[in-house]
Amino acid sequence: MSILTSNKYGPWIIGLAIFFGVAVAVVVLALIAATVTFRRAEVASIYNNKKVEIVGIEPKSEIWGQNYPREYETWKKTANMDFKSKHMGNTQEDPLAQRPEMVILWAGYAFSRDYKAPRGHYYTIEDMRKTLRVGAPGIDETKDLQPATCWSCKSPDVPRMIEQMGAEEFYKSPWSSQGSQIVNAIGCADCHNPVNMDLTITRPALREAYQRMGRDVDQASTQELRSLVCAQCHVEYYFKGDGKYLTFPWDQGFTMENMEAYYDDIQYADWTHALSKTPMLKAQHPDYELFLLGPHGEKGLSCADCHMPYISEGGIKYSDHQLMSPLKNTASTCQVCHRDADADLINFVYERQDKILETRNRLEPELAKAHIWTKMAMEAGATDEELAPVRALIRQAQWRWDFGVASHGASFHAPLETERILSHGLDKALQAQLLLQDVFRAHESNPAELPDITTAEKAQAYIGLDMAKLQDQKARFMASVVPNWLAEAQAAGRI
Ligand code: HEC
Numbered sequence: 001m002s003i004l005t006s007n008k009y010g011p012w013i014i015g016l017a018i019f020f021g022v023a024v025a026v027v028v029l030a031l032i033a034a035t036v037t038f039r040r041a042e043v044a045s046i047y048n049n050k051k052v053e054i055v056g057i058e059p060k061s062e063i064w065g066q067n068y069p070r071e072y073e074t075w076k077k078t079a080n081m082d083f084k085s086k087h088m089g090n091t092q093e094d095p096l097a098q099r100p101e102m103v104i105l106w107a108g109y110a111f112s113r114d115y116k117a118p119r120g121h122y123y124t125i126e127d128m129r130k131t132l133r134v135g136a137p138g139i140d141e142t143k144d145l146q147p148a149t150c151w152s153c154k155s156p157d158v159p160r161m162i163e164q165m166g167a168e169e170f171y172k173s174p175w176s177s178q179g180s181q182i183v184n185a186i187g188c189a190d191c192h193n194p195v196n197m198d199l200t201i202t203r204p205a206l207r208e209a210y211q212r213m214g215r216d217v218d219q220a221s222t223q224e225l226r227s228l229v230c231a232q233c234h235v236e237y238y239f240k241g242d243g244k245y246l247t248f249p250w251d252q253g254f255t256m257e258n259m260e261a262y263y264d265d266i267q268y269a270d271w272t273h274a275l276s277k278t279p280m281l282k283a284q285h286p287d288y289e290l291f292l293l294g295p296h297g298e299k300g301l302s303c304a305d306c307h308m309p310y311i312s313e314g315g316i317k318y319s320d321h322q323l324m325s326p327l328k329n330t331a332s333t334c335q336v337c338h339r340d341a342d343a344d345l346i347n348f349v350y351e352r353q354d355k356i357l358e359t360r361n362r363l364e365p366e367l368a369k370a371h372i373w374t375k376m377a378m379e380a381g382a383t384d385e386e387l388a389p390v391r392a393l394i395r396q397a398q399w400r401w402d403f404g405v406a407s408h409g410a411s412f413h414a415p416l417e418t419e420r421i422l423s424h425g426l427d428k429a430l431q432a433q434l435l436l437q438d439v440f441r442a443h444e445s446n447p448a449e450l451p452d453i454t455t456a457e458k459a460q461a462y463i464g465l466d467m468a469k470l471q472d473q474k475a476r477f478m479a480s481v482v483p484n485w486l487a488e489a490q491a492a493g494r495i
Pocket residue numbers: 061064065068071072075186187188189190191192197199222225226229230304308317318319320321
């Protein structure tokens with residue numbers, strides 16, 4: 001007979017068991033309570049026991065780092081250049097060398113001189129100072145033709161200066177006039193309110209675009225803000241009017257066609273193409289807009305879900321601030337939601353990218369050919385009137401190409417939409433060529449053989465760029481200004 005069911009000792013033993021059971025439970029609960037209190041205290045110490053009180057726009061991230069060392073340490077890692085996926089990574093690639101047709105596509109525009117694939121946020125200031133797209137006007141080395149608007153996506157010093165000068169005055173000041181002010185790479189003050197660490201929108205362009213759509217960005221949910229802080233920069237934009245006022249063309253909507261209609265309605269062109277004389281549009285990097293149209297955007301995910309995964313450390317959960325490719329560590333990114341194996345997840349991404357690059361690789365040479373043939377048709381006597389429908393197609397084709405390609409993450413973020421956009425680009429480039437054949441026929445002529453544009457240097461020579469001269473002018477210009485910028489910034493305690 002079991003001791004528990006014995007009538008004589010049963011109640012006594014059960015009582016004892018309950019007593020010990022409760023005692024154990026109390027101890028366990030006390031332990032749990034202690035750890036919870038400990039964790040809470042630690043979390044609270046992060047937010048409440050601030051070591052420094054930050055007021056206003058503090059562009060130096062190292063000061064914030066005293067209060068939030070975990071986020072700061074991971075943020076610093078955006079300086080790393082140690083990862084390469086199949087098509088991306090945090091190293092600095094030179095796409096013009098890899099795909100020299102792009103030099104032709106951007107003939108007459110600064111991107112034909114210099115274009116690098118993005119790397120970490122840590123490098124924004126350095127890369128801005130280095131690029132041949134600013135401070136190298138090709139006329140004389142003391143004059144820079146770019147407005148300060150170019151700094152907009154590079155630094156928390158930008159909202160600081162906008163607060164000081166007003167947006168209008170800031171944008172229209174010359175790029176180099178802000179060189180001693182804009183000195184800190186993208187940091188805490190770009191995305192956070194220092195008082196409560198809430199996410200915050202610091203860029204007027206996003207705020208104003210929302211207002212024009214009848215929406216209020218201050219009413220956005222945290223989940224929306226986890227994307228909108230990125231949408232301050234990773235979007236399509238243009239410099240409006242003589243004041244070069246930074247503007248997002250979202251008034252008619254977020255699609256490629258919506259924004260094209262916006263630009264067509266105001267007859268906007270970023271530049272006139274040097275070869276084909278087409279009024280062109282330059283797409284920037286509509287990552288946010290395209291993301292909204294992909295499977296993850298449609299399910300309400302935000303950029304931070306993949307690019308800022310949580311890290312758990314000693315019971316503290318915090319966001320990884322090393323913004324980079326999520327493929328570096330799929331365990332903390334994709335696998336939070338998907339049960340697929342690491343290799344399968346990575347292959348999902350590569351498969352989508354590879355297929356889209358097939359279309360891109362067909363489109364780039366066809367579009368380059370359309371520009372070159374247009375130039376040849378002009379030489380054969382074709383008039384602007386004859387070429388108007390050709391140029392309309394080239395403008396549309398290149399807008400589609402750029403929209404799909406310049407949005408760096410799009411082939412994974414929104415594969416179907418990106419493929420759709422690029423295939424329309426290919427179709428329009430080929431339609432332009434068909435029309436051009438009619439134009440040549442009307443002038444009893446034929447397009448000559450295409451020039452050799454198999455390297456960036458050859459393509460740059462073909463469009464008449466003297467790269468050695470440009471590089472020299474840029475180097476001399478920067479050598480004459482940067483030491484003063486740094487000395488001034490240091491004296492003012494900005495760096
Ligand atoms: C590009 C925008 C961006 C920058 C720059 C940025 N953060 Fe964040 N930060 C975020 C986002 C997004 C979250 C997640 C917020 C949420 O989910 O509520 C976050 C969360 C946080 C949190 C809350 C706890 C956590 O880790 O989730 C702290 C504290 C924080 N950041 C500190 C910093 C510090 C310090 C810096 C500068 C070294 C910084 N952040 C730079 C976007 C940014």
